[in-house]
Amino acid sequence: MLTTRVIPCLDVESGRVVKGVNFVELRDAGDPVELAARYDAEGADELIFLDITASSDRRDTTIEMVRRTAEEVFIPFTVGGGVRTVEDARRLLRAGADKVGINTAAVDRPELISEIADEFGVQCVVVAIDARRRIVATQSGSGEEAPSQEISASAQTGSLSWEVFTHGGRTAVGLDAVEWAARAVELGAGEILLTSMDRDGTKEGFDLQLTAAVSAACSVPVIASGGVGTLDHLVQGALVGKADAVLAASIFHFGEFTIAQAKHALAAAGVAVRPA
Amino acid sequence: MGSGSPGATAAGANPPTIAVLDYGIGNLRSAEKALEYVGAVALLTADADEIAQADAVVLPGVGAFGRCREALAQTGLDEAALNAVASGRPFLGICVGMQLLYDSSEESPGIAGLGVFAGTVRRLQPGVKQPQMQWNQLNLMNDSPLFEGLGENPWMYFVHSFAAEPSQYLLATCEYGGSVVAAAQNELVFATQFHPEKSGQAGLAVLRNFVNIAANSREARAQRAAQQAQLAQRRAV
Numbered sequence: 001m002l003t004t005r006v007i008p009c010l011d012v013e014s015g016r017v018v019k020g021v022n023f024v025e026l027r028d029a030g031d032p033v034e035l036a037a038r039y040d041a042e043g044a045d046e047l048i049f050l051d052i053t054a055s056s057d058r059r060d061t062t063i064e065m066v067r068r069t070a071e072e073v074f075i076p077f078t079v080g081g082g083v084r085t086v087e088d089a090r091r092l093l094r095a096g097a098d099k100v101g102i103n104t105a106a107v108d109r110p111e112l113i114s115e116i117a118d119e120f121g122v123q124c125v126v127v128a129i130d131a132r133r134r135i136v137a138t139q140s141g142s143g144e145e146a147p148s149q150e151i152s153a154s155a156q157t158g159s160l161s162w163e164v165f166t167h168g169g170r171t172a173v174g175l176d177a178v179e180w181a182a183r184a185v186e187l188g189a190g191e192i193l194l195t196s197m198d199r200d201g202t203k204e205g206f207d208l209q210l211t212a213a214v215s216a217a218c219s220v221p222v223i224a225s226g227g228v229g230t231l232d233h234l235v236q237g238a239l240v241g242k243a244d245a246v247l248a249a250s251i252f253h254f255g256e257f258t259i260a261q262a263k264h265a266l267a268a269a270g271v272a273v274r275p276a
Numbered sequence: 277m278g279s280g281s282p283g284a285t286a287a288g289a290n291p292p293t294i295a296v297l298d299y300g301i302g303n304l305r306s307a308e309k310a311l312e313y314v315g316a317v318a319l320l321t322a323d324a325d326e327i328a329q330a331d332a333v334v335l336p337g338v339g340a341f342g343r344c345r346e347a348l349a350q351t352g353l354d355e356a357a358l359n360a361v362a363s364g365r366p367f368l369g370i371c372v373g374m375q376l377l378y379d380s381s382e383e384s385p386g387i388a389g390l391g392v393f394a395g396t397v398r399r400l401q402p403g404v405k406q407p408q409m410q411w412n413q414l415n416l417m418n419d420s421p422l423f424e425g426l427g428e429n430p431w432m433y434f435v436h437s438f439a440a441e442p443s444q445y446l447l448a449t450c451e452y453g454g455s456v457v458a459a460a461q462n463e464l465v466f467a468t469q470f471h472p473e474k475s476g477q478a479g480l481a482v483l484r485n486f487v488n489i490a491a492n493s494r495e496a497r498a499q500r501a502a503q504q505a506q507l508a509q510r511r512a513v
Contacts, residue, residue, distance in 0.1 A: 001412065001413065001451050001452075002404065002410070002452070003410050003411055003412065005410055005411070040476060045410075045411055045433075067305075070305050070306055070309050071309050071313075074306075074310055074313070074473060074474060074475070074476055074477075074479060074480055075433065075474055075475075075476050076433060076435075076471075076474045093303045094303070094304075094305065095305065096303060096305040096306055096309065097303065098303055098306065098474065118343075119339075120301065120338065120339055121301075121338045121339025121340060121343075121372075122407065122437075123338060123339070123407050123409065123435040123436075124303070124338065124339075190407060190409065190435075191409060218405075219405060219406060220405060220406070220407065220409075221405050221407075221409050221410070244405060244409070244410070245410075274411040274431045275431075
């Protein structure tokens with residue numbers, strides 16, 4: 001059967017989880033390995049670590065975290081952030097990561113996707129895309145969803161389009177998000193991690209039009225990310241956004257909802273999930 | 277559920293040694309760590325002697341069939357794997373490690389697999405996303421010590437775009453755009469298309485069963501050896 005995965009995302013800086021973590025029974029709420037094991041026990045289907053370490057000691061602390069995670073966590077996990085070469089990917093995979101996420105480096109040099117896929121298989125290449133709606137001034141004055149002159153033929157959404165950003169959302173690169181996703185799949189991406197920058201942190205729900213457009217354009221699974229504030233948002237991501245997996249961070253980290261509650265909500269809405 | 281404490285095995289104080297074939301592809305550490313977690317002594321190794329002396333052998337694999345087959349040949353581990361199978365010791369192929377046990381794969385035409393299982397590995401049915409990258413429920417078709425205690429429909433984690441065609445060795449299927457072969461067995465040669473090392477507690481239970489199979493097999497071989505020694509002694513007298 002087709003099942004939708006529920007994926008908590010952990011932001012990690014210098015080997016520590018950042019953003020609040022609200023499990024009272026954790027010995028060390030900042031330890032990514034303890035939190036990962038907790039999510040595994042709760043029934044998470046996969047985990048994604050996003051390494052936001054800026055300093056040059058990133059490599060060693062991250063590898064150590066991956067090693068420790070691989071000793072205690074027996075569900076798949078992806079590590080993204082700072083992967084720029086095949087060697088970067090090799091180190092993470094050898095340390096125990098199942099997949100690597102690439103974002104800025106893939107935009108800078110798309111052939112990196114093929115290089116990693118050729119070396120280790122498409123199943124371990126997650127191309128992360130940060131996308132923002134193109135805001136186009138229109139005569140009708142009806143705002144950002146008004147008809148645009150920059151229609152992407154492949155977006156299949158009529159008037160809407162989204163632009164790709166890199167460097168943690170700071171740099172617009174002029175690529176159409178739907179076209180970039182399709183190209184990334186052609187190059188060897190095994191999965192797309194799609195984050196709406198408009199929705200990230202808002203708790204207003206996924207950008208469902210973006211998610212549906214990218215999912216329709218991709219033959220590989222798409223993980224919806226950015227904006228989850230309620231369990232219904234997860235349901236909408238699967239049913240309306242046609243996402244193959246739904247990612248959330250704060251609703252889980254701050255103890256607002258458990259993985260089990262998320263899965264119950266999805267199942268109750270008719271979305272097949274692995275029971276927690 | 278919980279990942280706090282390693283599970284006990286029937287192997288007890290004398291855990292079996294399981295060689296995990298290291299031919300340099302992808303994430304091999306997971307299989308090694310998961311086997312250790314359920315009580316085995318796991319050796320990630322490319323050493324023919326270590327493999328020959330191990331109580332059981334695991335052939336993991338990710339990526340393309342052809343590339344994995346080539347890497348096996350370059351490291352000489354194809355011979356080591358075939359020797360292990362011929363010796364009758366328990367053997368477990370995982371994911372592409374399962375596919376490599378067949379004759380060939382549509383993924384890499386013209387490249388011969390290890391031929392331990394007859395048949396071809398074929399692309400998944402169209403109409404579903406590929407790879408299948410998700411948890412799915414098994415339908416167990418036959419009793420097997422590998423799935424002991426797991427119920428009829430355990431959940432396992434899959435990542436693959438190709439799967440073996442059904443054969444007499446079929447052990448389990450899952451549904452993904454049609455029926456997909458999820459596990460196979462011929463005597464003590466086991467193969468899983470899913471990743472037990474990535475399937476949480478259910479997957480660890482599969483590996484724990486494999487470790488127990490390895491311990492029991494070692495015990496049986498030791499008994500046979502002792503009987504033969506006794507027999508030889510009597511004849512000598």
